[in-house]
Amino acid sequence: MASPTSSLGDDFEKDVGFEKTRSSHEDPRLTQQQQDLIEASEPPFTEHVQSDGGDLEKVTSAKPSVTNIKHVPNGGTTAWLQVLGSFFIYWNAWGIVNTFGTYQTFYETDLLSASSPSDISWIGSVQAFLLMVVSALGGPLYDAGYVHHLLIGGSVLAVLGQMMLSLCTTYWQVFLAQGICIGIGTGAMFVPGVAILSTYFSTKIATATGLAAAGSSLGGTIYPIVFHQLQPKIGFAWATRVLGFIMLATLIVSNCVLKVRVLPEGRRRFLDLTAFKELPYVLFVAGNTMAFLGLYNPFFYVQSYVIESGIAGPGLAFYMLSIINASSTFGRIIPGYTADRIGPLNMIVPCTFFAGVLCICLAAAHSIGPVIAILVLYGFCSGTLVSLPPTIFVHLTENRAVIGTRMGMGFAITSVGMLVGTPISGAILNASSFTYVWVFGGICTVAGAGCLLACRVAKGGAGLMTKV
Structure with missing residues (x-):
């Protein structure tokens, strides 16, 4: 009997009309995730090559797939520079979103003290919402070849929004600069950072993606510390x-090193309504949306919680967000490797469930030791909800031609949970106390884990040892 990898290679070569050699795909080092990436490819592709006149031009590629292990570099200076460029994209996209909790606390006590916590949280939630929605809409533009347009335009908007924020004095100014301008900018530049890596790596894709995704956690760790250390000394502006x-310097690196290798020949559709006829896909999107309703509560409110509850002073409180993001770094890398062995759905379900339970546990934490312990574990568990969904969308989609479309649709719907979750929690805080903020966030996240468990059963059955 042929191995799964060998069978996949047979199908691949048959699809593109090539004769298969015995050694072409029989590589035992391939994980399930890497096989799925190969299955998700969309031949034919175009490649940027040097013409006789010295200019770059598109030509139809002889390569059957951008992820075919026979042609993907899987290393070398250029390939690893893409990881560096993508790292700084993550650093300035999700890293900025993960930093908003620091601004939330500062706005509540200083710049926007006349506004309610719910009103202030709308700024951060709109920023995260636009990151995901613009990323989904930018997919077809990436496929059409507008890679550097997205990268440069997004970088300019993100840096411009941050600089304009330094001049803001009213709520609507902050909302436009930080919520709208930075949100659109990070969404636009995030597309190339995610998509380019899969054209340079196949057997090392887990390592490359994990290292790049760690940028979001490290950015979310460094930015709050820098702001907290500098704001009392040199002022908010x-x-x-x-x-x-810092954003400008790091994004210049990304713009200089990110290089397009191959592009899809076809154009991605914006919608594939047949996805909503498939129960596992519907349950997975519903679970993600429900989980993100409560997932960002600790990111936005834990600093205010420890200050107002007297658990810690402002000096230590500002490090709570950095603690979550630092531990989240490991939560993006380690579960990815584990998921290759036990299946991504088997990995994301318990991590999401424990994240919800840990959020509820914050209601019973009244001293700094338990709070820090909970935040370390919470950061690790919550990291899986950012790193694993792209892989799961690949697992749930049989037709490789609509992978990008279905992923974009799923993230666009999930972004609604991010948009309304923290403002709802702010309204709860206005009407009651932090206890109900943590309970609301935890229940939503646990409910999301329940939907994800149903998705896992619908896709792979009830067997505990089944790799799904």
């Missing part, structure tokens, strides 16, 4: 500008 200059 210049502390915010320093973050803008």
Whole structure:
């Protein structure tokens, strides 16, 4: 009997009309995730090549797939530079979103103290919402070849929004600069950072993606510390500008090193309504949306919680967000490797469930030790909800031609949970106390885990040892 990898290679070569050699795909090092990436490819592709005149031009590629292990570099200086460029994209996209909790606390006590926590949280939730929605809409533009348009335009908007934020004094100004301008900018530049890696890596895709995704957690760790250390010394305006200059410097690196290798020949559709006839897909999207309703509550409110509850002073409280993001770094890398062995759905379900339970446990944490312990574990578990969904969308989609479409649709729907979750929690805080904020966030996340478990059963059955 042929191995799964060998059978996949047979189908691949048959699809593109090539004769298969005995050694072409019989590589025992391939994991299930890497096989799925191969299955998700969309031949034919175009490639940028050097013409006789010295200019770059598109030509139809002889390569059957951008992820075919016979042609993907899987290393080398250029390939690893793509990881560096993608790392800084993550650093300045999700890293900025993960930093908003620091601004939330500062706005509540200083710049926007006349506004309610719910009103303030709308700024951060709109920023995260636009990141996901613009990323989904930008997929077809990436496929059409507008890679550097997205990258440069997004970088300019993100840095511009951060610099304009330093001049803001009213709520609507902050909303436009930080919520709208930065949100659209990060969404646009995030597309190339995610998509380019899969054209340079196949057997090392887990390592490459994990290292790049760690940028979001490290950015979310460094930015709050920089802001907290500088704001009392040089003021809000210049502390915010320093973050803008860091964004500018790191995004210049991304713009310089990210290089398009291959592009799909066809154009991606915006919608594939047949996806909603498939129960596992519907349950997975519903689970993600429900989980994200409560997932960001600790990111937005834990600093205010420890200050207002007297658990810690402002000096230590500002490090709570950095603690979550630092532990989330490991939660993006380690579960990815584990998922290759036991299946991504088997990995994401318990992590989501424990994240919800840990959020509820914050209601019973009244001293700094338990709070820090909970945040470390919470950061690790919550990281899987950012790193694993792209892989799961690949597993749930049989037709490789609509992978990008279905992923974009799923993230666009999930973004609604991010949009309304933290403002709802802010309204709850206005009407009651932090206890109900943590309970609301935890229940939503646990309910999301329940939907994800149903998705896992619908896809792979009830067997505990089944790899799904």
